Amino acid sequence: xxxxxxxxxxxxxxxxxxxxxxxxxxxxxxxxxxxxxxxxxxxxxxxxxxxxxxxxxxxxxxxxxxxxxxxxxxxxxxxxxxxxxxxxxxxxxxxxxxxxxxxxxxxxxxxxxxxxxxxxxxxxxxxxxxxxxxxxxxxxxxxxxxxxxxxxxxxxxxxxxxxxxxxxxxxxxxxxxxxxxxxxxxxxxxxxxxxxxxxxxxxxxxxxxxxxxxxxxxxxxxxxxxxxxxxxxxxxxxxxxxxxxxxxxxxxxxxxxxxxxxxxxxxxxxxxxxxxxxxxxxxxxxxxxxxxxxxxxxxxxxxxxxxxxxxxxxxxxxxxxxxxxxxxxxxxxxxxxxxxxxxxxxxxxxxxxxxxxxxxxxxxxxxxxxx
Amino acid sequence: xxxxxxxxxxxxxxxxxxxxxxxxxxxxxxxxxxxxxxxxxxxxxxxxxxxxxxxxxxxxxxxxxxxxxxxxxxxxxxxxxxxxxxxxxxxxxxxxxxxxxxxxxxxxxxxxxxxxxxxxxxxxxxxxxxxxxxxxxxxxxxxxxxxxxxxxxxxxxxxxxxxxxxxxxxxxxxxxxxxxxxxxxxxxxxxxxxxxxxxxxxxxxxxxxxxxxxxxxxxxxxxxxxxxxxxxxxxxxxxxxxxxxxxxxxxxxxxxxxxxxxxxxxxxxxxxxxxxxxxxxxxxxxxxxxxxxxxxxxxxxxxxxxxxxxxxxxxxxxxxxxxxxxxxxxxxxxxxxxxxxxxxxxxxxxxxxxxxxxxxxxxxxxxxxxx
Numbered sequence: 001x002x003x004x005x006x007x008x009x010x011x012x013x014x015x016x017x018x019x020x021x022x023x024x025x026x027x028x029x030x031x032x033x034x035x036x037x038x039x040x041x042x043x044x045x046x047x048x049x050x051x052x053x054x055x056x057x058x059x060x061x062x063x064x065x066x067x068x069x070x071x072x073x074x075x076x077x078x079x080x081x082x083x084x085x086x087x088x089x090x091x092x093x094x095x096x097x098x099x100x101x102x103x104x105x106x107x108x109x110x111x112x113x114x115x116x117x118x119x120x121x122x123x124x125x126x127x128x129x130x131x132x133x134x135x136x137x138x139x140x141x142x143x144x145x146x147x148x149x150x151x152x153x154x155x156x157x158x159x160x161x162x163x164x165x166x167x168x169x170x171x172x173x174x175x176x177x178x179x180x181x182x183x184x185x186x187x188x189x190x191x192x193x194x195x196x197x198x199x200x201x202x203x204x205x206x207x208x209x210x211x212x213x214x215x216x217x218x219x220x221x222x223x224x225x226x227x228x229x230x231x232x233x234x235x236x237x238x239x240x241x242x243x244x245x246x247x248x249x250x251x252x253x254x255x256x257x258x259x260x261x262x263x264x265x266x267x268x269x270x271x272x273x274x275x276x277x278x279x280x281x282x283x284x285x286x287x288x289x290x291x292x293x294x295x296x297x298x299x300x301x302x303x304x305x306x307x308x309x310x311x312x313x314x315x316x317x318x319x320x321x322x323x324x325x326x327x328x329x330x331x332x333x334x335x336x337x338x339x340x341x342x343x344x345x346x347x348x349x350x351x352x353x354x355x356x357x358x359x360x361x362x363x364x365x366x367x368x369x370x371x
Numbered sequence: 372x373x374x375x376x377x378x379x380x381x382x383x384x385x386x387x388x389x390x391x392x393x394x395x396x397x398x399x400x401x402x403x404x405x406x407x408x409x410x411x412x413x414x415x416x417x418x419x420x421x422x423x424x425x426x427x428x429x430x431x432x433x434x435x436x437x438x439x440x441x442x443x444x445x446x447x448x449x450x451x452x453x454x455x456x457x458x459x460x461x462x463x464x465x466x467x468x469x470x471x472x473x474x475x476x477x478x479x480x481x482x483x484x485x486x487x488x489x490x491x492x493x494x495x496x497x498x499x500x501x502x503x504x505x506x507x508x509x510x511x512x513x514x515x516x517x518x519x520x521x522x523x524x525x526x527x528x529x530x531x532x533x534x535x536x537x538x539x540x541x542x543x544x545x546x547x548x549x550x551x552x553x554x555x556x557x558x559x560x561x562x563x564x565x566x567x568x569x570x571x572x573x574x575x576x577x578x579x580x581x582x583x584x585x586x587x588x589x590x591x592x593x594x595x596x597x598x599x600x601x602x603x604x605x606x607x608x609x610x611x612x613x614x615x616x617x618x619x620x621x622x623x624x625x626x627x628x629x630x631x632x633x634x635x636x637x638x639x640x641x642x643x644x645x646x647x648x649x650x651x652x653x654x655x656x657x658x659x660x661x662x663x664x665x666x667x668x669x670x671x672x673x674x675x676x677x678x679x680x681x682x683x684x685x686x687x688x689x690x691x692x693x694x695x696x697x698x699x700x701x702x703x704x705x706x707x708x709x710x711x712x713x714x715x716x717x718x719x720x721x722x723x724x725x726x727x728x729x730x731x732x733x734x735x736x737x738x739x740x741x742x
């Protein structure tokens with residue numbers, strides 16, 4: 001049922017349309033962004049000196065966040081759930097879930113997993129001379145993305161099957177690591193491994209330093225993310241929840257392998273996110289971070305628990321430093337979830353207004369060496 | 372495909388046969404158990420005094436294990452992977468997986484989840500007057516288990532659907548907790564929550580104290596185990612891998628719920644265990660513990676990694692203190708895996724010969740209060 005409703009292997013379906021236009025024109029943003037809600041009784045920034053002496057002034061744990069109500073609401077939430085009192089939450093229940101595409105790393109002009117898919121088609125083409133005469137491969141190889149994806153979602157299936165299946169889990173992991181070690185983002189000119197959001201890295205660290213266990217809960221393919229999540233985000237593979245394909249246990253020459261087979265197992269997106277959280281984590285998050293309508297149900301599920309809660313949407317408002325898109329975008333569409341955030345007082349972080357920095361400083365070690 | 376091959380909701384299929392005979396006659400054990408293999412170059416117990424002064428003598432971390440090669444092999448493995456040298460394993464890679472039924476808690480005369488199922492049928496019967504005339508419910512209510520399960524695996528399905536589905540995940544969790552708070556084992560006369568193996572609790576603690584992350588990887592229903600695993604084993608819900616049924620996200624009066632639906636999602640048994648490990652954990656264990664042929668592939672998958680490995684089977688050899696069964700048992704059959712263990716030098720722990728104690732000392736707090 002998921003397959004007919006959502007896209008294959010967790011690549012958002014809407015992305016195809018934007019791909020076809022090669023990100024030529026970003027749709028207009030929501031005209032007037034409402035003031036960031038302050039549902040968490042965030043303390044107003046005060047002009048009086050802090051009670052602690054200067055030498056003991058605590059370091060700013062969110063240095064890439066501009067001072068303001070959004071930053072204060074995040075800090076206030078963390079303080080309240082970790083301080084004895086009515087909002088205190090025991091360490092084991094401090095579960096935070098993060099969407100990945102558009103929340104932790106960039107998703108424009110196309111999902112990083114789709115960029116990988118297209119690169120792999122080009123890389124594997126010499127072993128498949130028949131692709132030269134066969135769409136969607138033919139169009140991909142000719143650089144005609146719009147043509148490759150003219151058939152809609154169905155066009156993507158043979159590309160995904162050709163690049164994501166038919167090998168062991170170990171082989172796929174090596175391919176993914178090797179790709180991340182060299183591939184660069186077309187707009188930002190930096191390795192994909194560096195196209196992560198510095199302010200969100202700071203939130204991940206802040207939460208972990210305060211006893212939280214941080215999980216990725218993404219529509220992306222689980223085995224595409226896991227080879228790099230520890231290095232990029234400090235999130236180990238067992239804390240990555242994503243879409244999964246079918247796996248088969250086999251003995252090859254007496255040695256067991258897990259073979260990646262064609263076929264969807266689970267699409268961890270939209271209504272699938274709370275299901276994936278229940279299956280994988282088995283308890284409800286107290287904080288959830290997303291950026292699109294695909295995260296709406298995860299935030300609803302998080303909000304419905306008792307006690308202090310933090311729901312935050314990253315709003316891509318910065319055309320200059322990143323890409324500006326929301327209600328009309330085919331990738332990372334943020335429409336119904338934005339309405340719900342405004343109605344219910346979920347936090348909305350504007351990349352333009354709330355973030356002093358978008359990406360981390362370039363660093364050679366940010367690319368992932370193959371192993 | 373899993374459904375036709377394995378049993379429903381992760382209750383081992385073979386269990387039905389033994390249930391029908393109500394554990395009247397335990398089958399004969401493997402006649403001559405070979406000496407416990409010592410593949411891990413366990414240090415021989417020495418008669419010379421230890422180099423440390425008596426006052427600093429390290430506490431015995433496995434006090435319920437009899438001194439001997441099995442205990443020494445476990446201790447030696449832990450020492451080797453945590454000591455700088457050729458077998459050292461970095462903390463994040465110290466993953467250990469444990470089967471549950473028959474490895475951490477008792478599985479005779481029937482799986483604990485099946486005992487729960489039958490109790491729930493009796494508890495729900497007043498709301499279902501039609502059950503009095505309808506098998507398998509009719510036979511369960513008449514105390515005729517053999518009759519209830521005469522139809523084989525298929526008979527179990529309506530019982531499981533009636534007791535495990537049609538409610539929210541939160542409701543089911545409460546039902547499970549309430550049951551564990553009062554239900555007692557028919558043979559041992561103690562709460563099921565105390566029918567766990569003390570020597571295995573010590574192994575879990577030993578591993579965690581040495582930086583391991585411990586996971587349950589069981590054919591049992593994931594949401595049947597999770598409400599009690601933290602209290603019984605110190606294993607949090609996110610480290611429980613099990614069989615799963617279908618879940619559906621719904622808004623009820625605007626409030627999101629996850630509804631347990633009839634229908635299998637995944638059977639985490641036999642070839643499913645390595646698949647479940649890959650999906651949930653995303654890396655290969657370096658130690659795996661089981662007791663039946665259902666664990667064979669998990670141990671094979673663990674053994675196939677490089678570096679130091681520990682594979683251990685619990686052998687139910689103690690008719691007096693627990694139940695003796697192996698090759699001929701319909702519950703927890705240990706046959707092909709025992710052969711492989713003997714061939715490959717996996718550890719086989721005899722409950723009779725290696726364990727000084729079977730169960731923990733009875734304690735009122737061991738039962739799980741409902742919340």
